[in-house]
Amino acid sequence: MRTHSLVLLSFAASILGYKIITPNGTNNWTNSGPQPATWQQNASDAQNFTVVLSNRDTSFYGDQVLSALVNGSSLSTTFNPPSEGWPVGDNFRLSFVKDVNDLTTFFTQSDEFSIELPSQNSSSSATPTPTPSPVGSTPIVANPTSATTAGSQTTGTSNHANPRNDVHAALMGVFGLVGLVLAQSLA
Numbered sequence: 001m002r003t004h005s006l007v008l009l010s011f012a013a014s015i016l017g018y019k020i021i022t023p024n025g026t027n028n029w030t031n032s033g034p035q036p037a038t039w040q041q042n043a044s045d046a047q048n049f050t051v052v053l054s055n056r057d058t059s060f061y062g063d064q065v066l067s068a069l070v071n072g073s074s075l076s077t078t079f080n081p082p083s084e085g086w087p088v089g090d091n092f093r094l095s096f097v098k099d100v101n102d103l104t105t106f107f108t109q110s111d112e113f114s115i116e117l118p119s120q121n122s123s124s125s126a127t128p129t130p131t132p133s134p135v136g137s138t139p140i141v142a143n144p145t146s147a148t149t150a151g152s153q154t155t156g157t158s159n160h161a162n163p164r165n166d167v168h169a170a171l172m173g174v175f176g177l178v179g180l181v182l183a184q185s186l187a
Contacts, residue, residue, distance in 0.1 A: 013079050016027070017042050017044070017045050017107055017108060017134045018039055018040065018042070018045050018049070018072065018096050018108040019039060019040045019108060020037065020038075020039045020040055020094055020108055020109070020110035021038040021039055021040060021109075022036065022037060022038045022110075023035070023036075023037060023094065023110060023113040024110060024111040024113055025111050025112060025113055025114075027113070028113045028114040028115065028116055029082075029086065029092075029113065029114070029115045029116070030086070030116055030117065030118045030169075031062065031085060031087070031088050031115050031116070031117060031118070032086075032087035032117075032118045033081065034078040034079060034080050035078065035079050035086070035115075036076065036077070036078050036079075037051070037076065037077055037078075037079065037110075038075060039072075039075060039076070039077040039096070039108075040075070040082065041072045041073060041075060045072055045095065045107065046072060046098070046107065047072055047073070048070055048071055048072055049069075049070055049072060049096040049097060049099075049107055050065060050068045050069070050070070050096070050097050050098070050099050050103070051052045051065070051066045051067045051068075051070055051077075051079065051095070051096060051101050052064065052066065052078075052092055052094070052097055052098075052103060053066050053082075053092060053093075053094060054067055054092070054093050054095060055087075055089065055091050055092050055093075056091035057172060058094075059125060060087070061087050061092075064082055065100055065103075066079045066082070066094075066132045068081055068099065068100050069099075070096075071167060073186070077114065085123075086115050087115060088115055088117060089094070089114065089115060090112070090114045091112050091114075092112065092115055093109050093110050093111075093112055093113070094109070095109045095110075095136065096108050096109075105175070112122065123130070127167040137171070
């Protein structure tokens with residue numbers, strides 16, 4: 001019984017890791033200059049990771065390592081464009097992987113996002129960019145669109161636009177409940 005409990009608890013802990021906040025389907029990148037990424041980190045996550053840009057259509061764009069040994073506790077970074085520049089298109093993802101020698105051990109993947117021409121990106125100045133927060137806390141969103149509220153913060157809420165996030169939250173709840181039940185049964 002104890003072996004099964006430990007296996008379930010380790011599985012539950014493994015899904016509660018890094019979470020990429022931006023870019024996403026709402027906060028896209030442009031093909032002009034450095035591009036930002038933000039994430040949340042769990043205390044049990046690896047200290048660093050490698051970031052890979054990929055596209056669902058591998059014939060359009062293959063995997064590209066953007067940065068190695070990114071400090072996970074920084075919660076944000078900016079990536080310089082690849083030597084050939086940022087490709088313009090849809091269906092891109094960022095992946096946090098173990099290291100450049102192990103691109104198949106995934107810590108997390110972003111939602112799909114687009115890389116757009118700067119003139120097409122009207123959301124960059126009007127859409128607030130989420131500020132990363134520790135996993136399990138309420139996200140904070142800065143509101144840069146109003147001079148009277150510059151620097152103020154508002155609490156973010158889920159709009160359930162991404163079913164993967166809802167499934168992730170549900171799994172976290174289920175595994176938390178399983179952990180409590182198992183802890184009580186072991187006591």
